Amino acid sequence: MDSSRRSNVLVCPAYQEFPRNHWYVVAFSHEVKRELLARRVLGEMLVLYRTENGEPVAVADRCPHRGMPLSKGKLVGDAVQCGYHGFQFGKSGACVGIPSQDAIPSKMAVHAYPLVEKWQWIWAWMGDPAKADPALIPDHHALGLGREGYTASTVFCMEIKANYQLLHENLLDTSHITYLHPQQLDASADAANAGEATFQAEYEDGLIRIWRAMPGTRPNPAMARLYRLPQGEPVDRVLMTETYPPNLSVVSNIFREPGRSDGPPKVHVIASMPVTPASPRLTYQFLAVATSYPESRTPQQNEHVWNVFAQDRDALEAIQLGFDELGPDAPEFSVKADQAALRCRQMITDLVQRERIMA
Amino acid sequence: MDSSRRSNVLVCPAYQEFPRNHWYVVAFSHEVKRELLARRVLGEMLVLYRTENGEPVAVADRCPHRGMPLSKGKLVGDAVQCGYHGFQFGKSGACVGIPSQDAIPSKMAVHAYPLVEKWQWIWAWMGDPAKADPALIPDHHALGLGREGYTASTVFCMEIKANYQLLHENLLDTSHITYLHPQQLDASADAANAGEATFQAEYEDGLIRIWRAMPGTRPNPAMARLYRLPQGEPVDRVLMTETYPPNLSVVSNIFREPGRSDGPPKVHVIASMPVTPASPRLTYQFLAVATSYPESRTPQQNEHVWNVFAQDRDALEAIQLGFDELGPDAPEFSVKADQAALRCRQMITDLVQRERIMA
């Protein structure tokens, strides 16, 4: 297609390679136990478990001998024993036992993924192990995780049958809460709402920030319950998304007394969402929430949030089906509000490009 | 493959383009209401609804902004509001509202399909709107729809997971009623039956007509009930198919007193079947029946017809699976009775070819 005809049209990058030299959340801490957990990440199969000392381990979930998924085997001490012919692999990925012979060929090994367990996440390095630097994991203080004055908890992991970039872009244009989640995350229609709110964006190295100001919003019942606000009383709201491509988006809600834009937030809610591509068309959206008030979350709250996130999931899956049918060149016409989302696409494209050049 | 080896063998055209500059029935009138109805036609997604004045509308079911199906949104007056970011599109397809900004780019629009509502059908023009001429819609008088002395009603729409040409060809060789619908649409085995009846074919511009004469047929219980004939008494039957490629087949049953071949029909039943490709492998078969007797159809009759048509559906789907596996060049050996079906293929091929040349 003639690219000059495509001004204001962007190709959906849903089919490009993944940036691999990054940490991705592959599980909550509590999911990884003394049993084998299979999980797909960036198109690869991993098997996760803990050693007898509690150390988390992730190795490739395919026996190099005959291709049997190791996750169908069992733990023998700190090693995984393949359930087909009994080959064993230790936490470094090296084969440590072949029943039918004594000699172990050095090539008989599986890839071991560098892991870091931080707060209640297991982060896995999906690229060149030599480059795995724990300092590249996002600052957890900014996420309110383990931060004084904040109460934080894991909520759930949602599977979305859509490309992960569609999820970042969903979170980078929060005006959608007015239309996709009416009467839920948004105020009632007669109050200031996200769909029509003024917005600003700014860009730092590796970070995209967009925020919408909604002065004098009057929380409806669902919104008031979710954010612990008095229903119907006006409040100044700022809705902010910070995306760290390719693996994390953070949505913050800041509520202040009306007109007190510089004051400390009355309520501050930080939703951290590590975004992990399982494959080009399947995404894990992990969720942890930190709040400036001390009470812990109720099951009802979590169920409400699940139902709301499921609306996003359904929308993204419908959009993905369209791309699957029309192909990655399916046209999209962007408007001003898409600036941040497009910047996110560009940053991910650059990350992939840089890895290609350096490979 | 050497084409000289393929005499009497025709390639199934199930995988060619569709003729697009035609009216196709996309819904019964009663299906289109003040709510959004998604329907796939010629590989495209349409969303159908009525304006506040009752006018039917069909626009492309994909928001040009971020690819969300518009059918997942809602009606706001005469416009569709996208359920993701709230963009609105009017009945002409033009965008009439973007919540986050005032200016509306002219390219922000969806295709609007020309529609004609006639009798109880919604016909959509799937090609170049400039060529949409309502005069090209088949003559409804010939179909017995709205014709004096005939009682007509819609029956159902059947979805068939097979190419639409297989359905036209099924209807153009009605000898199959003896084998696929034994004791149902055909007389008993000891009477004159369609499978062995003499047949004739004639061709007009845009029309294929084939008919089988079955003199002295004795209706069995099922056939007598369906066509309101005395069971077991001989009757001269003519079974006729008229196909207007690519979008309509009409099957008529004409029963006369024995030996009164020129007299007026005792019973005349016209089954009009608009045939609409949803995709190369999915077809909608709409059905309306007009009869020369005044009583309206019973639910039992309609259920019986559904069960019979489902036998055709099952056969066509089994044949389609074979083509899917063997590819479009899977051989077919034709006999004399296939003449009309092959003519239909040729006419559709010509229609597609002509559109290509003119494009």
Next chain:
Amino acid sequence: MDSSRRSNVLVCPAYQEFPRNHWYVVAFSHEVKRELLARRVLGEMLVLYRTENGEPVAVADRCPHRGMPLSKGKLVGDAVQCGYHGFQFGKSGACVGIPSQDAIPSKMAVHAYPLVEKWQWIWAWMGDPAKADPALIPDHHALGLGREGYTASTVFCMEIKANYQLLHENLLDTSHITYLHPQQLDASADAANAGEATFQAEYEDGLIRIWRAMPGTRPNPAMARLYRLPQGEPVDRVLMTETYPPNLSVVSNIFREPGRSDGPPKVHVIASMPVTPASPRLTYQFLAVATSYPESRTPQQNEHVWNVFAQDRDALEAIQLGFDELGPDAPEFSVKADQAALRCRQMITDLVQRERIMA
């Protein structure tokens, strides 16, 4: 890929052509009756039935007229009548009737597969009919079928969604019984087990034989029950696989009094497993068992064997999924115990190659 980098690595041949000039078991005798049975073999659809005289027949399951599966029709005497337009085909595959005309074109025919019914198997020749020699069917005496002093019965046919070569290879490395079927086909962990047993292999023309010696094995309850051995008393066991590529594997269990390696077997159990590819990713595993003791098998025994074979099926299907995702070049690292399996691959590759050259 540079083949020099692939020492000790073999490409899975799961995607190559099938050797076609061979007899394959397509059904048990009792499955073929006076009704139509559809079965897929080597990627082709067959329809099986018996003539009025009881002779088994297999013809291609696709009407050459319009592609309808003949198995959806019915038997009329010794012919199959297509359920669409009533064309009839005799046991030789020739068309013997077209309702709408008297003349029958000679090309209107379906392929008839040479069949041999032997013991309780129906063997079909899937290649050039001119080469179909019944002498090529494996010697049933060696299988204990119809052999004096042995009791034989059919057990079941298991469908496995994996390439047939994976099944032969599974049976050619029986060390897997220790890990995939613990406490079932193997002795208890403290006794000599197959996983660590010494093994030997030998190769004849068209035959691969591998056996493992397990002296002093103490049968656990499940193993004792299955092989009619006193539980916990030591016994010398030999576990032998004989594979006749591409269509048969035979697993024999021979139990002797401890130290009496040359004596007659105390118990001899022969499991004959015709292996028939339905398609590259679907395999039929037929099973018949002959035993040196006279009692017939109980339903409990057969259910136990089904459950054990289902563990193999699940493993092979998991491995196949990996190949489907990674492609046929997915690496495998072989060890000494894989020698026989690799020989089997090579023999099948040679069979296919030879057919290509001779075609």
